[in-house]
Amino acid sequence: xxxxxxxxxxxxxxxxxxxxxxxxxxxxxxxxxxxxxxxxxxxxxxxxxxxxxxxxxxxxxxxxxxxxxxxxxxxxxxxxxxxxxxxxxxxxxxxxxxxxxxxxxxxxxxxxxxxxxxxxxxxxxxxxxxxxxxxxxxxxxxxxxxxxxxxxxxxxxxxxxxxxxxxxxxxxxxxxxxxxxxxxxxxxxxxxxxxxxxxxxxxxxxxxxxxxxxxxxxxxxxxxxxxxxxxxxxxxxxxxxxxxxxxxxxxxxxxxxxxxxxxxxxxxxxxxxxxxxxxxxxxxxxxxxxxxxxxxxxxxxxxxxxxxxxxxxxxxxxxxxxxxxxxxxxxxxxxxxxxxxxxxxxxxxxxxxxxxxxxxxxxxxxxxxxxxxxxxxxxxxxxxxxxxxxxxxxxxxxxxxxxxxxxxxxxxxxxxxxxxxxxxxxxxxxxxxxxxxxxxxxxxxxxxxxxxxxxxxxxxxxxxxxxxxxxxxxxxxxxxxxxxxxxxxxxxxxxxxxxxxxxxxxxxxxxxxxxxxxxxxxxxxxxxxxxxxxxxxxxxxxxxxxxxxxx
Amino acid sequence: xxxxxxxxxxxxxxxxxxxxxxxxxxxxxxxxxxxxxxxxxxxxxxxxxxxxxxxxxxxxxxxxxxxxxxxxxxxxxxxxxxxxxxxxxxxxxxxxxxxxxxxxxxxxxxxxxxxxxxxxxxxxxxxxxxxxxxxxxxxxxxxxxxxxxxxxxxxxxxxxxxxxxxxxxxxxxxxxxxxxxxxxxxxxxxxxxxxxxxxxxxxxxxxxxxxxxxxxxxxxxxxxxxxxxxxxxxxxxxxxxxxxxxxxxxxxxxxxxxxxxxxxxxxxxxxxxxxxxxxxxxxxxxxxxxxxxxxxxxxxxxxxxxxxxxxxxxxxxx
Numbered sequence: 001x002x003x004x005x006x007x008x009x010x011x012x013x014x015x016x017x018x019x020x021x022x023x024x025x026x027x028x029x030x031x032x033x034x035x036x037x038x039x040x041x042x043x044x045x046x047x048x049x050x051x052x053x054x055x056x057x058x059x060x061x062x063x064x065x066x067x068x069x070x071x072x073x074x075x076x077x078x079x080x081x082x083x084x085x086x087x088x089x090x091x092x093x094x095x096x097x098x099x100x101x102x103x104x105x106x107x108x109x110x111x112x113x114x115x116x117x118x119x120x121x122x123x124x125x126x127x128x129x130x131x132x133x134x135x136x137x138x139x140x141x142x143x144x145x146x147x148x149x150x151x152x153x154x155x156x157x158x159x160x161x162x163x164x165x166x167x168x169x170x171x172x173x174x175x176x177x178x179x180x181x182x183x184x185x186x187x188x189x190x191x192x193x194x195x196x197x198x199x200x201x202x203x204x205x206x207x208x209x210x211x212x213x214x215x216x217x218x219x220x221x222x223x224x225x226x227x228x229x230x231x232x233x234x235x236x237x238x239x240x241x242x243x244x245x246x247x248x249x250x251x252x253x254x255x256x257x258x259x260x261x262x263x264x265x266x267x268x269x270x271x272x273x274x275x276x277x278x279x280x281x282x283x284x285x286x287x288x289x290x291x292x293x294x295x296x297x298x299x300x301x302x303x304x305x306x307x308x309x310x311x312x313x314x315x316x317x318x319x320x321x322x323x324x325x326x327x328x329x330x331x332x333x334x335x336x337x338x339x340x341x342x343x344x345x346x347x348x349x350x351x352x353x354x355x356x357x358x359x360x361x362x363x364x365x366x367x368x369x370x371x372x373x374x375x376x377x378x379x380x381x382x383x384x385x386x387x388x389x390x391x392x393x394x395x396x397x398x399x400x401x402x403x404x405x406x407x408x409x410x411x412x413x414x415x416x417x418x419x420x421x422x423x424x425x426x427x428x429x430x431x432x433x434x435x436x437x438x439x440x441x442x443x444x445x446x447x448x449x450x451x452x453x454x455x456x457x458x459x460x461x462x463x464x465x466x467x468x469x470x471x472x473x474x475x476x477x478x479x480x481x482x483x484x485x486x487x488x489x490x491x492x493x494x495x496x497x498x499x500x501x502x503x504x505x506x507x508x509x510x511x512x513x514x515x516x517x518x519x520x521x522x523x524x525x526x527x528x529x530x531x532x533x534x535x536x537x538x539x540x541x542x543x544x545x546x547x548x549x550x551x
Numbered sequence: 552x553x554x555x556x557x558x559x560x561x562x563x564x565x566x567x568x569x570x571x572x573x574x575x576x577x578x579x580x581x582x583x584x585x586x587x588x589x590x591x592x593x594x595x596x597x598x599x600x601x602x603x604x605x606x607x608x609x610x611x612x613x614x615x616x617x618x619x620x621x622x623x624x625x626x627x628x629x630x631x632x633x634x635x636x637x638x639x640x641x642x643x644x645x646x647x648x649x650x651x652x653x654x655x656x657x658x659x660x661x662x663x664x665x666x667x668x669x670x671x672x673x674x675x676x677x678x679x680x681x682x683x684x685x686x687x688x689x690x691x692x693x694x695x696x697x698x699x700x701x702x703x704x705x706x707x708x709x710x711x712x713x714x715x716x717x718x719x720x721x722x723x724x725x726x727x728x729x730x731x732x733x734x735x736x737x738x739x740x741x742x743x744x745x746x747x748x749x750x751x752x753x754x755x756x757x758x759x760x761x762x763x764x765x766x767x768x769x770x771x772x773x774x775x776x777x778x779x780x781x782x783x784x785x786x787x788x789x790x791x792x793x794x795x796x797x798x799x800x801x802x803x804x805x806x807x808x809x810x811x812x813x814x815x816x817x818x819x820x821x822x823x824x825x826x827x828x829x830x831x832x833x834x835x836x837x838x839x840x841x842x843x844x845x846x847x848x849x850x851x852x853x854x855x856x857x858x859x860x861x862x863x864x865x866x867x868x869x
Contacts, residue, residue: 040724052827054636139637140604208607209637230638230646231819233723253723258814258823261702266717269710421583421832429587460601 038250039548041525044263045254047276048300048517049536053234053256056213058192059133060140065536070236070252070543072192072219075107075126076185077540078444080529083296084350085444085539088185092121092193092220102180102485109171113243115195116224122170128196131162132204139208143191147184147484149176180485182492183447189538190443193220222247222544232256247544264520267291273522273548274530279340279394282518291520292528295340298517299534300439301347303509304402305427309469310434311384313376320507321360322370326409327402328362333513336397340516346503347453348496349514353446355497357504367409379410386413388437389423399437428459431466440509441534446483446496453508454480471508524549552860556853563849570845571838575618578837584610585634588832608634621838631835633828640839643824648806648843650720651820654813655805657740659798662747667794669748670755671787674763685752692749700742701815708738718817739816743809747801754797758790765789791862799855803848807840 045067055061058068069077075093079086090096095108113121133141134154145151149164164176177184195218202210217225222244223236236252255272257263263275268290277285277293286293304323308315314323333341342349345357371378386403388395399415406413413435418426427433442448451462455477458470465471476499483495504511517532525548529541585608586601605611609620624631630640673685709717715738716722722731762768763786771785810822821840828836860866 042723054633054638056636060635136602137607139607205607209632211637213637227724229723230643231650231823232719232721232817235724251724255719255723255817256819257718257817259698259702259817262705262718262815262817265702265705265710269713269717271717419583419830421588421830422581424587425583 038248039524039550040251040253041249041274041546041548042253042255042272043274044257044266044272044276045536046257046260046263048298049276049532049534053228053232053254054230056217056228056234057139057208058194058213059138060142060208062142063535065538066530066533066541067254067536068192069221069536069541070223071217071221071225072194073113073121073221074189074192074538075109076189076538078189078538080531080539080541083294083531084299085531085533085537088189088444089540091189091540092126093185093188096185098180098182098487102182102487103176103178105175105177105184106168107173107175109173110243111171113220114241115198115220116218116239117195117198118241119195119197120170121193121195121220123167123173124170125193125196126173127162127165127167128200129191129194130165131160132194132199132207133191134162135160135204137205139205143187145187145191147177147179147181147187149178179481180487182487183445183484186443186445186447195219223249223252226251242544244544248547249543252543267520267522270522273525274519274528277518277520279338279516279518282340285520289523291522294519294521294528294530294532295516296531296533297342297349297514298532299349299442299514299537301344301349301442301509301514302437302439302512304512305436305438305509307431307434307466307469309431311381313378313381314435316374316376317506318370318374319376320510321505322367322374322409323406323411324360324507324510325363325370326367326411327405327512329512330362332398332401336394336401337513337515340518341513342516343513344511346500346511347440347442347449347509348446348500349442352493353496354500355494357497357500360504364405364408371409377410378406379412381411383412383414384434385416386435386437387416387418387423387426387433389418389420390437390439391417391419395437428466431468433466442514443534444538446492446499449496449499449503450480450484453503471506473502473506476502476506522548552857556857559853559856563846563853566849567842567845571622571842572618574841575621575834575838576614578832578834579614579617581832583832585832585834586610588635588830604634617834621835625839625842630839633831633836634833635831640836643836644821644839644843647819647821647824650818651806651809651813651822654736654739654818654820655743655809657736658743658747658809659801659805661740661744662751662801663798665744666748666751667755670752671759671782673752673756674759675782677760689749689752692745693753696811697742697746697809698811698815700745701739701812704738704742705815718815720818739809739812739818743812750797750801751794755790755794758793759786762786762790788862792859795855795858795862799851799858802851802854803844806844806847 045064049063051061051064058072073092075091076088077091079089092110092113093107094110096105098105109123115121130145130148131154132138133143134145134151136155136157146155148162150159150162151164153159154162166174168174175184198216198218199207199212202212214228222239222242224239226237227235233256234254238247238250240246257266260276260278263272264277264281266272267275282293285291306314306320313319329343333339333343343359345354345359348354386399388399396417403413403415427436440452451457452464453471453476454464455470455472457464459465459467479495479499479502483492483499486492486495519530521528521530525546527542527545527547531537531539533539586604609617621631632639633643669685673682676682705717709715716735720732720735721727768781768785771781807821807825809820810826812818813820813823825837825840828840
C-alpha cells in the first residue's frame, strides 16, 4: 500500500493546548460560569481504576492515570467526546509526522515547558523515559514499546540505549519503528514523561524502590508534589509556570480511603469533592442533589474465558457461541446492572470498531441446536469450577444468573471467587483455571486487540492465553498487522471491524458487556471533565481550568 | 522471678525462629507471588518486568536461601523494602504500629475502664434490670460486625450529627494538632472499645459470680466489713485471674487486630498494612509484621504470667 498519499492525513499539526478548549463535556456534567476563587480540590481516587497513596512509582503503577496526570505530562493525550475518548491531541508534543515509508516519526516538542524545578523540558527527557521504562532493572514498567527499534534489546538486557529514539535537538525527536505503525502516538500517549536531570541521577536498579517518587517527584504537570503523609494523603500545590497557564485551583489533595462507602459518606459530609460511586448509590445520590454524577462506559470488557486444554469440548467456537447464546445478557444488564452496561460483540466497545458484527442474542434453543451440531453433551462434563478475581456482590449476582442460564443447557458450574494474585497464578502461570470471568481493558483505539489476541503476544510476552496455550488465528493476525500499518483512520476502522467479526466468531473471549462506571463531583466544583476509563484513562481533563467555589 | 523472666526470654528465641520459618514457608507456598500481584488482570503483561522483579527480589532463589537472606538482614536491622512502593519496611511498620497502638490502646483502655466496673456491677446485681440491660448490650457489642458499627457510626455521628470527621487520623493540609487527632480518634476508638467492653464485661461478671458466693466472701460479709471492701478486696481480687487472662490475650490485638475498622475509618494501622502485604504478596512486609506480632504475643504472655503472680500470691515462679 502507498503510504506517501496518507502522510498528509497522518501529519497532525496541533496548536498549543493553551488555545484549545475541551471538545465536549462529561455526559451529565454542566459547565458553570468560571469562578477564579482558587480553593483546594480534595478527592478520593478509589475504585477499580485506582491504587493508593503509597504506590507512587508512575512507571510501575497499573492505574491511577487520572491522578498522575495532575503531576506528570505525556507526549499525547485524548480529547473527550461526551462520555468517552475523542480525538488524539498533542500534549507535550505539538507536531508529529511520519516518513514516506511509515517507519520514522518526527515529533516536535512544545517549547517553553519546564519541570517543576524550573529546568527546561527537552527531547532528552522523552528518550530517557522510554529507555528507563524498557530497562528490566528499573523495577518494572507497565508499558511496552517493543515496536520501536532498539527497545527489544534494552528489554532483553543487551543494550541500555534505544537506537530507534534519536534526539535531533532539544525540541525534536525521531522515533523509528521496526515496521509501519500508525498507532505509535497512541502507544506514546500512555506513558508519563520523567525528568532525566533528576531521576537520571539515581542508579537504574535503585529507581523502583527510590524515595524520589515521594520526596523529589517532579513533572511537567499543572500541580507539583508538596506533602506526602504515608497511608493518608498526598498534597499537591499549583504549579504557576504550567505551560497551559497557572491552574485556578490552589492545590489538590488526594485522601486515602479503603472503603467506597466511607468515601461516599465523606463526600456527603462535604469533606471531599469527588469519589467513585457504585451503581447502587447513583439513584440516591442523584435524588439528594449532593453533586453531579459523571457516568460513562468503563472501557473494560467483561468476558468469560475458557481453558481449551483442560476443557477441549469447550474449545470449539460453535460450542462457545452456544454458551453465549444461552446467557440472557440483556436481562442481566437490565436487572442486575440496572441498565448500566452495553452489550459488546467483541473486545471493542466503540461502535465504529464493531461494524455489523452479530451480537449472538439470547436464544437457548439455538444454543442447544449448536451443541447438538457440535456433538457436545455439557451435562456429561460434570461440574466445572468457574473462577474470577471479582469479589464484589454485583459480580456474584451476575455469575449466579449465568450459572442458572447455563443449567438450562446442561452445563453445571461452581462459582469460585479468588484473590487477584491467586487468580493470576492459576490462570496465567499454571494454566489451571477451567473457566474464568474476567475483564480486559480497552483503549482509545483498537490497538489492545494486539496484546490480547495476536499470536506474537502469547503469554508471558503479551496477554494472549496462558502458560502453554495462546489463541492463534492467522487471518486475525494479518488484520491486526494491517490495522497497525494503516494510517487512514477510516480505513483502519474497517480493518478493526473485520477483526471484531473474527473475534465474535472464534470467541477466544466470550464477550459479555462493558459496564458503566460512575463518579460524583461536588456542586462546588466547576469545569470538571471526568470520564470512566480503564486505569483512569489517557484523556485531557483540563484540570488547570477547574475552579471551586466555597459553599 | 528474675530467673523466671530470663528463662522465658531465652525460650522465646527459638519460638520466634520457629514462627518465622512457618510463616515464611506458608506465605511462599500460597498461590500467587509479587509479580502476579503487580499484574493487574484487566491490563497487559510484560515478561521483562516479570523477570526483572523476580531477579531483583531474589524470588528465583530456593526458599531456604530467601529465608536466610531475610533473617540475616533482620539481624542487621535491615527489614528490606516494600515491593510495590519501595518504602523501607521498618519505617512502614513503625508508622503503622504507632497508628494502631494509638487506636487500639485507647480502645483497650476505654473498654477496660467501662467493661470491668460494669461487669462487677452486673455480677453484684445479678438478675436485676441493670444486669439484664447490660447483658443485652454486651450481646450487641459481641454480635454486631465492626464494619456495620463503623459505617453506621460514620453515617450517624459523622454525617447526620456532624460531630466527628469522616475517617483519617488528622485533618489533611493542616499542621498536626493533638486535639484534632483526638477528634479523629474518638469514633473509631469508641466503636472498638464497645466490642472490648462487651467482652470484658461478660468475663468479669462470670468470674465475679464464681467467687461472690464463696465461703470467705460470706465470712467477710458476716464480719460486718463494708460492702466496698468485700467487693473490692475479697471478691474482685480473687476474680482477677480470668480477667488478666482476657486482657493479656487482647494485648496482641492492639497491634493488628482491627483491619476492618481501619479500612472503614481510613486509619493507616498495622492491620491494614498486613492485609496490603498479603494482597501484594510482599513477603518481606509480611515477615516483618509477623515478627513484630510474635514478639508482642510473647511479651504479652510473659506480662500476663507476671501479673498472675501479683494477683495471686500463691502463684510463684522459680
